[in-house]
Amino acid sequence: MTKLKPPAKAEDPIDALLSAHGLRKTATGRLVLGWFLAHPDTSYTHAQLLAALTEDVSTELDRVTLYRLIDRLTQVGLLLCRVDVNRVRRFQAMPASVHAIPHFECQSCHRDSPLAGALKASANDLERAAQNALEALRALGYQGYSMDFAVRGVCADCATGAAS
Known part of the structure; x- marks a missing residue:
């Protein structure tokens, strides 16, 4: 008697993006990339993103971890970084x-x-x-x-x- 295998679960699109760009699929990575993808036309400074995520999610986010993650997402091309006239870095989801x-x-x-x-x-x-x-x-x-x-x-x- 052969056992039927359950259908394969489709990979989460955010996990797939993180994996495709060589990044680990962490809860913080999913949260941050998901936030940017849900708000594609808005740019955020590090501080604005931290405030928005802290307000929206009940979990406490480490500021330094968030900064490093944003920088990694930018380095692999998932986020766009702009520097304004006051030399403030703003980040936004990178459209394909x-x-x-x-x-x-x-x-x-x-x-x-x-x-x-x-x-x-x-x-x-x-x-x-x-x-x-x-x-x-x-x-x-x-x-x-x-x-x-x-x-x-x-x-x-x-x-x-x-x-x-």
Whole structure:
């Protein structure tokens, strides 16, 4: 008599991403990557992410462990890291097949807003320019690079508030 095997359980997509990028499948890794994937259009500083995760989850997170994990997720290309004008590092989920994510940084309120919707008509031109720049760097032997396209100024909310 042969035993029937239970159907194989599908691997969790977050676990699959962590494994595919050579990272351990820890509870903190799942939590952090899951958070970024659930909020793809939002960028967070280390402190903002720690506050959001601590508020959302009943578990206490170690600040240094979180910092190291974010850095590892960035190194393997799962997160995008941008440095704003105040040299503050902001992290966001890295969309697949995107080489440059255009965004606007307000120099007054420091809000970071994606511009993909506003630049829809020019998105193909921007992607082509990013691809050309990356190919030129690759031809010169550069490795492990990312691209940041930031427009800096004062957002409409701050501009109208400052005017009144």
